[in-house]
Amino acid sequence: MDNIKNYVGQNKDRFINELIELLKIPSVSADSAYSQDVINTADAVKASLEKAGCDHVEICETPGYPIVYGEKIIDKNLPTILVYGHYDVQPADPVELWTSPPFEPVIKKTDLHPEGAIFARGACDDKGQMYMHVKALEYMVQSNSLPCNVKFMIEGEEEVGSPSLAWFVERNQDKLANDVILISDTGMISNTQPSITTGLRGLSYVEVEVTGPNRDLHSGLYGGAVANPINVLAKMIAQLHDENNHITIPGFYDKVEELTRDERDEMAKAPFSLDAYKQALDIQDVYGEATYTTNERNSIRPTLDVNGIWGGYTGEGAKTVIASKAYAKISMRLVPAQDWNEITELFTRHFTSLAPKGVRVKVTPHHGGQAYVTPIDSVGYKAAALAYEESFGIKPIPVRSGGSIPIVALFEKELKSKTIMMGFGLDSDAIHSPNEHFGIFNYLKGIETIPLFYKHFTELSK
Amino acid sequence: MDNIKNYVGQNKDRFINELIELLKIPSVSADSAYSQDVINTADAVKASLEKAGCDHVEICETPGYPIVYGEKIIDKNLPTILVYGHYDVQPADPVELWTSPPFEPVIKKTDLHPEGAIFARGACDDKGQMYMHVKALEYMVQSNSLPCNVKFMIEGEEEVGSPSLAWFVERNQDKLANDVILISDTGMISNTQPSITTGLRGLSYVEVEVTGPNRDLHSGLYGGAVANPINVLAKMIAQLHDENNHITIPGFYDKVEELTRDERDEMAKAPFSLDAYKQALDIQDVYGEATYTTNERNSIRPTLDVNGIWGGYTGEGAKTVIASKAYAKISMRLVPAQDWNEITELFTRHFTSLAPKGVRVKVTPHHGGQAYVTPIDSVGYKAAALAYEESFGIKPIPVRSGGSIPIVALFEKELKSKTIMMGFGLDSDAIHSPNEHFGIFNYLKGIETIPLFYKHFTELSK
Numbered sequence: 001m002d003n004i005k006n007y008v009g010q011n012k013d014r015f016i017n018e019l020i021e022l023l024k025i026p027s028v029s030a031d032s033a034y035s036q037d038v039i040n041t042a043d044a045v046k047a048s049l050e051k052a053g054c055d056h057v058e059i060c061e062t063p064g065y066p067i068v069y070g071e072k073i074i075d076k077n078l079p080t081i082l083v084y085g086h087y088d089v090q091p092a093d094p095v096e097l098w099t100s101p102p103f104e105p106v107i108k109k110t111d112l113h114p115e116g117a118i119f120a121r122g123a124c125d126d127k128g129q130m131y132m133h134v135k136a137l138e139y140m141v142q143s144n145s146l147p148c149n150v151k152f153m154i155e156g157e158e159e160v161g162s163p164s165l166a167w168f169v170e171r172n173q174d175k176l177a178n179d180v181i182l183i184s185d186t187g188m189i190s191n192t193q194p195s196i197t198t199g200l201r202g203l204s205y206v207e208v209e210v211t212g213p214n215r216d217l218h219s220g221l222y223g224g225a226v227a228n229p230i231n232v233l234a235k236m237i238a239q240l241h242d243e244n245n246h247i248t249i250p251g252f253y254d255k256v257e258e259l260t261r262d263e264r265d266e267m268a269k270a271p272f273s274l275d276a277y278k279q280a281l282d283i284q285d286v287y288g289e290a291t292y293t294t295n296e297r298n299s300i301r302p303t304l305d306v307n308g309i310w311g312g313y314t315g316e317g318a319k320t321v322i323a324s325k326a327y328a329k330i331s332m333r334l335v336p337a338q339d340w341n342e343i344t345e346l347f348t349r350h351f352t353s354l355a356p357k358g359v360r361v362k363v364t365p366h367h368g369g370q371a372y373v374t375p376i377d378s379v380g381y382k383a384a385a386l387a388y389e390e391s392f393g394i395k396p397i398p399v400r401s402g403g404s405i406p407i408v409a410l411f412e413k414e415l416k417s418k419t420i421m422m423g424f425g426l427d428s429d430a431i432h433s434p435n436e437h438f439g440i441f442n443y444l445k446g447i448e449t450i451p452l453f454y455k456h457f458t459e460l461s462k
Numbered sequence: 463m464d465n466i467k468n469y470v471g472q473n474k475d476r477f478i479n480e481l482i483e484l485l486k487i488p489s490v491s492a493d494s495a496y497s498q499d500v501i502n503t504a505d506a507v508k509a510s511l512e513k514a515g516c517d518h519v520e521i522c523e524t525p526g527y528p529i530v531y532g533e534k535i536i537d538k539n540l541p542t543i544l545v546y547g548h549y550d551v552q553p554a555d556p557v558e559l560w561t562s563p564p565f566e567p568v569i570k571k572t573d574l575h576p577e578g579a580i581f582a583r584g585a586c587d588d589k590g591q592m593y594m595h596v597k598a599l600e601y602m603v604q605s606n607s608l609p610c611n612v613k614f615m616i617e618g619e620e621e622v623g624s625p626s627l628a629w630f631v632e633r634n635q636d637k638l639a640n641d642v643i644l645i646s647d648t649g650m651i652s653n654t655q656p657s658i659t660t661g662l663r664g665l666s667y668v669e670v671e672v673t674g675p676n677r678d679l680h681s682g683l684y685g686g687a688v689a690n691p692i693n694v695l696a697k698m699i700a701q702l703h704d705e706n707n708h709i710t711i712p713g714f715y716d717k718v719e720e721l722t723r724d725e726r727d728e729m730a731k732a733p734f735s736l737d738a739y740k741q742a743l744d745i746q747d748v749y750g751e752a753t754y755t756t757n758e759r760n761s762i763r764p765t766l767d768v769n770g771i772w773g774g775y776t777g778e779g780a781k782t783v784i785a786s787k788a789y790a791k792i793s794m795r796l797v798p799a800q801d802w803n804e805i806t807e808l809f810t811r812h813f814t815s816l817a818p819k820g821v822r823v824k825v826t827p828h829h830g831g832q833a834y835v836t837p838i839d840s841v842g843y844k845a846a847a848l849a850y851e852e853s854f855g856i857k858p859i860p861v862r863s864g865g866s867i868p869i870v871a872l873f874e875k876e877l878k879s880k881t882i883m884m885g886f887g888l889d890s891d892a893i894h895s896p897n898e899h900f901g902i903f904n905y906l907k908g909i910e911t912i913p914l915f916y917k918h919f920t921e922l923s924k
Contacts, residue, residue: 030779091781094678160779187683201682205780214744216556218894220663220865221649223795224707224765225756227749230790231703231768237693238700282676287689287820294687303686306693307783312770313791317492317622318667318828319553320793320866321769321894328692329775331782333685358749366780403682404782432680432783 004448007139012444016107016118018048019131019443022087023105023120029065029088029160038156041087042066045130045154052134053141054152060172062164065156069175072137073149079461080149081454082178084411084419085130085185086158089122090432097434107440112191112428117437124438125431129184129424130154132443136450145451147458151178158185161205161367162407169407169414180380180457181411184446186401186423191441193271194388196381197421199299199400200408202334202371204344205307208351209362210236210326216312217322227358229326230311236354236361237328240304244290247304247332249350255337259300267295270397280428298402303333329366333402340368340406369406372419379460380420387422387452391445422446422453466910469601474906478580480510481593481905482567484549485582491527491550491622500618503549504528507592507616514596515603516614522634524626527618531637534599535611541923542611543916544640544879546869547592547647548620551584552894559896574653574890575901586900587893591646591886592616594905598912607913609920613640620647623667623829624869631869631876642842642919643873646908648863648885653903655733656850658843659883661761661862662870664796664833666806667769670813671824672698672788678774679784689820691788692773698816698823699790702766706752709766709794711812717799721762729757732859742890760864765795791828795864802830802868831868834881841922842882849884849914853907884908884915 008015027041028034042059049057049070057070065088073080092102100106105120118128133152140146153176155165169176186197212229213222242248259267272295278286288297297303311326313319332347334340348363355361374381376398388396401421408419424446430436470477489503490496504521511519511532519532527550535542554564562568567582580590595614602608615638617627631638648659674691675684704710721729734757740748750759759765773788775781794809796802810825817823836843838860850858863883870881886908892898 030781031777090783091775091777091779093775093777097677097786159781203682203782205782207780212743212745215559215892215897216895217743218865219765219767219769219793220665220760220795221863221889221893222760223767223793223864224750224763225748225760225864226743226745228767230771231699232749234696234699234768234771235703237696241693241697281674281679281688283674283688283820285819286687287694287818288686298682298684298687301686305681305685305690305784306696306774307681307781308774308776308785309692309696309788310772310776312768313553313555314770314772314789315493315553315555317553318669318791318793319492319769319894320665320667321552322767323770324559326771327776329780331681331685331780333682356749357747358745401683402685402687403680427683430677431683432781433678435677 003143004139004451007143008444008447015135015447016440019128020105020118022127022131023118023122024103026103027088027156028091029157030091038065038088042068042156045087048134049152052138060168062168064164067168068152068154070152071150072146074146075149078148079179079458080151080177081457082151082153082176082181083133084181084183085133085154086126086156087130087154088156088159089127090159092121094434099435112426113439113441115439115441117439119435119437121436123436124425124429125436126158126185128438128443129446132184132424132446133450135447140451140454147454151176161369163367165407166410169410173414176415178415178417179461181417181419182453183405183419183421184423185405186403186421187425187427188423189270189397189399190426193394194392194396195399196384196396197401197423198376198398199373200371201402201404202338202340202369203331203404203406204334204340204347204368205331205366206344206347207364207366208328208330211324211360212358213322213324216324219320219322222322226322227356228322229359230323232356232359233311233326233328236351237306239354245288247302249346251346252343256302256335257337264296268293270295270399299400300335302335302338304330306330333404334371336371336373338371340370344368369404370409372408374418378418380418380457383453383457383460384420384422386456387449390452391449465605466601466913469605470906470909477597477909478902481590482580484589484593485567485580485584486565488565489550489618490553491619492553500527500550504530504618507549510596511614514600522630524630526626529630530614530616532614533612534608536608537611540610541641541920542613542639543919544613544615544638544643545595546643546645547595547616548588548618549592549616550618550621551589552587552621554583556896561897574888575903577901577903579899579901581897581899583898585898586887586891587898588620588647590900590905591908594646594886594908595912597909602913602916609916613638623831625829627869628872631872635876638877640877640879641923643879643881644915645867645881645883646885647867648865648883649887649889650885651732651859651861652888655856656854656858657861658846658858659863659885660838660860661835662833663864663866664800664802664831665793665866665868666796666802666809666830667793667828668806668809669826669828670790670792673786673822674820675784675786678786681782681784684784688784689818690784691821692785694818694821695773695788695790698813699768701816707750709764711808713808714805718764718797719799726758730755732757732861761862762797764797764800766792768792795866796833798833798835800833802832806830831866832871834870836880836882840880842880842919845915845919845922846882846884848918849911852914853911
């Protein structure tokens with residue numbers, strides 16, 4: 001423990017500067033305008049893995065963006081850890097809300113990050129958390145303390161639903177063979193209370209298009225006489241929740257497992273202040289499904305949110321027009337046992353049925369993934385718990401996250417191994433939002449904690 | 463009648479080319495990016511009035527865009543006609559739906575315009591219909607047949623609610639003194655069935671902003687736990703109509719006059735084919751307030767339409783975000799006796815009351831205007847009816863339009879004179895829409911008909 005602390009202390013500035021260089025590349029996978037940047041980022045990750053001490057690193061082509069694979073095999077008889085991460089990032093917009101340019105990283109102090117945090121798109125999700133693993137490997141190689149084999153699989157399409165990853169995993173089962181999968185793409189409760197994510201929600205993401213008249217119309221001459229696609233879309237969206245904020249899609253909840261009172265009481269023990277939560281978001285009150293707490297609403301319950309909506313005249317001033325088309329992007333977060341393909345079908349059938357005769361509706365599935373729950377009695381979980389405890393001096397709490405990493409369920413299916421999610425970011429780090437940041441403390445603490453996982457996992461696997 | 467027909471025949475090409483030059487200037491008053499073009503258009507209108515034979519023309523500055531005033535006073539004892547029109551146009555977007563650039567006029571034949579129509583933003587609304595009056599004056603001056611005095615007041619802010627016109631009219635009552643106001647900014651039933659617009663709807667146009675959390679949030683970590691401004695906005699918009707498509711704003715209908723069965727039967731006599739209407743718009747069915755016909759819904763009934771909506775991620779691909787803000791532009795068409803200021807207040811109070819505690823709502827009034835109905839026994843109406851009958855060979859039908867010309871009510875109040883709306887465009891001319899056009903037949907027929915109004919109005923005024 002002291003050795004790694006010292007090593008991190010001596011190389012702190014370099015570790016930060018290397019990450020900053022990586023963050024300068026705008027690897028936005030959702031927007032084809034950045035495709036060259038995404039590819040350049042893959043090359044940068046490859047170089048960093050070689051520098052860190054991998055024996056073999058390659059850029060693996062896929063139908064989409066490439067996957068960076070690296071490995072260091074020291075002994076076939078020792079366990080193998082597969083590290084997964086992603087080098088692509090979310091779009092930065094709304095850019096005008098960033099206090100500093102999203103791809104010009106700067107270090108600023110915040111209340112939660114008194115030692116400073118790196119502000120940049122991807123700082124926490126996931127370049128920063130992915131790069132912790134690269135630096136942890138560097139340390140273990142330099143200090144000759146790597147206790148087992150390690151493989152890296154760093155993809156560039158996570159923020160658009162990992163369309164090529166399944167394709168890659170199915171074709172490379174031997175190459176990816178492992179005893180445990182390690183991911184840092186989640187968060188922890190606080191810098192003084194680490195936690196391990198034991199559950200992820202699934203996802204179904206669709207785009208809907210409502211078409212009324214075949215052209216934009218003058219709202220005076222046609223107003224009130226034809227179905228207005230925007231009004232209709234609003235009405236259809238409104239009907240997706242009832243007065244208790246239950247989702248109204250028939251069959252939506254059929255496979256949702258109700259947690260026992262005990263399980264819910266256990267969850268409720270995690271430290272949480274509703275006042276602090278409301279204050280941090282500057283909202284008068286929370287809002288969600290009746291009879292569930294905030295922490296239940298965003299973890300063990302499925303949800304439906306409109307992520308974007310547009311139609312008609314959105315420019316300066318006023319235009320008295322009835323639009324021909326209105327659009328929305330809608331995503332549903334799913335819980336274990338809900339199948340995202342089935343949910344997508346249920347949504348499509350229900351949403352289409354809500355349309356009045358005066359309009360036509362098109363639903364286009366974007367992507368999705370299954371939910372996941374990992375047992376807390378596995379070797380991997382125990383090793384992670386010991387690592388956090390040794391590094392933070394306090395036992396980590398298992399938590400179910402509301403987020404989705406669609407490929408985790410796929411890994412278990414294809415690679416037959418458990419995934420351990422060791423997150424070091426905070427919910428307040430504004431991932432997917434303007435001013436995303438990652439604490440210097442969290443970044444360095446992650447680099448310190450990861451080698452401890454390697455140690456404990458190897459020992460517990462004996 | 464023959465003289466004017468001959469004159470139009472001889473000068474047809476020049477009349478068309480002059481209008482095309484005017485249409486090339488993108489005088490979009492809603493978008494400040496075009497402010498210089500708007501001003502240049504005022505200068506072009508001034509020049510055209512001088513060329514047509516006005517004795518005195520001036521550019522009158524206002525707090526907003528200038529008003530072009532012109533006059534030809536031949537005898538203080540003769541009646542005076544005040545011609546009102548506007549030289550500004552609606553925004554052209556969505557530009558990608560235009561089959562030819564909106565400000566590069568081209569002549570194309572259509573089923574309804576076998577002699578061809580000029581396609582350009584403003585072709586019909588209102589540059590084309592305004593310019594008919596300039597050319598009609600030219601004829602009367604050239605042929606020495608102007609029977610009365612004429613004044614022109616051509617503004618540049620009609621498409622944004624004429625914010626400066628009231629200011630101008632109140633300060634220039636003597637200058638604008640007249641016996642009748644003549645406007646061509648409406649339509650007629652068809653090229654074989656002329657009609658005179660006897661009613662206009664009022665307007666209240668507002669913009670709403672719904673704010674939830676103080677920043678965009680990750681929809682996985684917060685989805686289901688906080689009010690999503692887009693879902694909330696959709697729910698609020700949906701609640702503005704009930705299941706019969708009645709507007710739910712308390713007090714909204716209090717001052718709406720119900721027409722008698724006889725009046726409604728009279729209206730129903732206007733030629734109208736619901737099938738042709740649906741086919742022209744490519745819609746399976748119409749949609750609107752229960753117990754009213756299509757022609758009633760868009761003329762004698764008040765309506766509420768969302769003209770634009772936006773919020774969250776609207777770019778390419780998928781972004782799992784909960785937006786901090788969502789916006790909509792909403793307009794209400796009003797009928798006589800509904801006061802637009804009062805309705806704006808009723809809307810604001812009601813809409814704000816629909817918001818759950820988790821969001822903040824801001825309603826910003828854009829502009830508005832009162833509805834108007836003109837009696838059909840006035841000298842002006844009779845003169846217009848005779849002019850159409852002489853020119854088209856068939857009696858015109860009085861119709862109530864669904865559109866709004868907010869300043870017509872103002873004219874009656876300030877200038878104490880009736881307004882006659884002689885429209886020559888067709889509803890299918892796509893005003894406010896991509897591919898706006900104005901039939902060559904309609905343009906020339908208007909130029910031929912207007913001098914007949916001057917003749918009959920002067921005679922009937924004796």
